[in-house]
Amino acid sequence: MTHRAAIVSALVVLALLVGGRWALGRGPVETLLVETGPGMPAAPSTSAPPGTPSPSPSTSPGGGTPSPKAPKPPAAGGSIETRRLTGSKKIALTFDDGPHPTWTPKVLDMLRKVGVKATFCLVGTEVHQYPALVQRIVREGHTLCNHTWHHELDLGTKPEAEIRANLDATNREIRRAVPGAKITFFRHPGGMWTAAAIKVARELGMTPLGWDVDPLDWKKPSAEAIRTRVINQARPGSIVLLHDGGGDRAATLAACPSLVGELKRKYGIVLLR
Numbered sequence: 001m002t003h004r005a006a007i008v009s010a011l012v013v014l015a016l017l018v019g020g021r022w023a024l025g026r027g028p029v030e031t032l033l034v035e036t037g038p039g040m041p042a043a044p045s046t047s048a049p050p051g052t053p054s055p056s057p058s059t060s061p062g063g064g065t066p067s068p069k070a071p072k073p074p075a076a077g078g079s080i081e082t083r084r085l086t087g088s089k090k091i092a093l094t095f096d097d098g099p100h101p102t103w104t105p106k107v108l109d110m111l112r113k114v115g116v117k118a119t120f121c122l123v124g125t126e127v128h129q130y131p132a133l134v135q136r137i138v139r140e141g142h143t144l145c146n147h148t149w150h151h152e153l154d155l156g157t158k159p160e161a162e163i164r165a166n167l168d169a170t171n172r173e174i175r176r177a178v179p180g181a182k183i184t185f186f187r188h189p190g191g192m193w194t195a196a197a198i199k200v201a202r203e204l205g206m207t208p209l210g211w212d213v214d215p216l217d218w219k220k221p222s223a224e225a226i227r228t229r230v231i232n233q234a235r236p237g238s239i240v241l242l243h244d245g246g247g248d249r250a251a252t253l254a255a256c257p258s259l260v261g262e263l264k265r266k267y268g269i270v271l272l273r
């Protein structure tokens, strides 16, 4: 019994250590989280890979992991650390895969109405087509994030020079729309982070931006499902992943006013910088 008690105590201590790490926003792995974008094939791991933190009950791999917060071994080649918490109690909103000619203006209108600012993770090809929307995003005080040139899910597996060229091209396109624009973050498509992608992003002055709450809105659940998932998954400091681009975002947009109102009341909302 004492032997067993010792093992249990060790596990408790380990869990506390792990919990502390996550509380500091230093979640070691983003690799297994999945998010897809404009017309992109789903990542091979879309159907909830083993060990995914699986924030949504609907994507649970079926009890494979006893603790959803258990750390995963980093991908080969170095440390994979992304920012996934705000660092305070307040919650941050992020919108990916735009700018989109239909949905981005509506999301911007909604944010203005509720008095909240967010981070927009932009795809280079969309920036190229809709530079005026990037100008509006910046004019209205939101934060910018590089989301690769064409939402390449496998970019992180390419040689560093190719990753750098892709991120550079995306930044150049953003700054062609808004000269001198500050691009604070980089978010890898699908959360398919690699050490190389993180290294290049940092070298280009961008912080790798993960997330803590993912309602899988790109799979087009109902607005109510999006709202419920976000509210249920949110905790102090969560960074919430939503989409303004990549397809019909009517449900995301419909979910936002009440969802944002509730997060604002419970935690407050902060703009990442």
Ligand SMILES: [Zn+2]
Pocket (backbone or CB within 6 Å): 035, 036, 037, 038, 096, 097, 147, 151, 189, 190
């Ligand atoms: Zn994306």
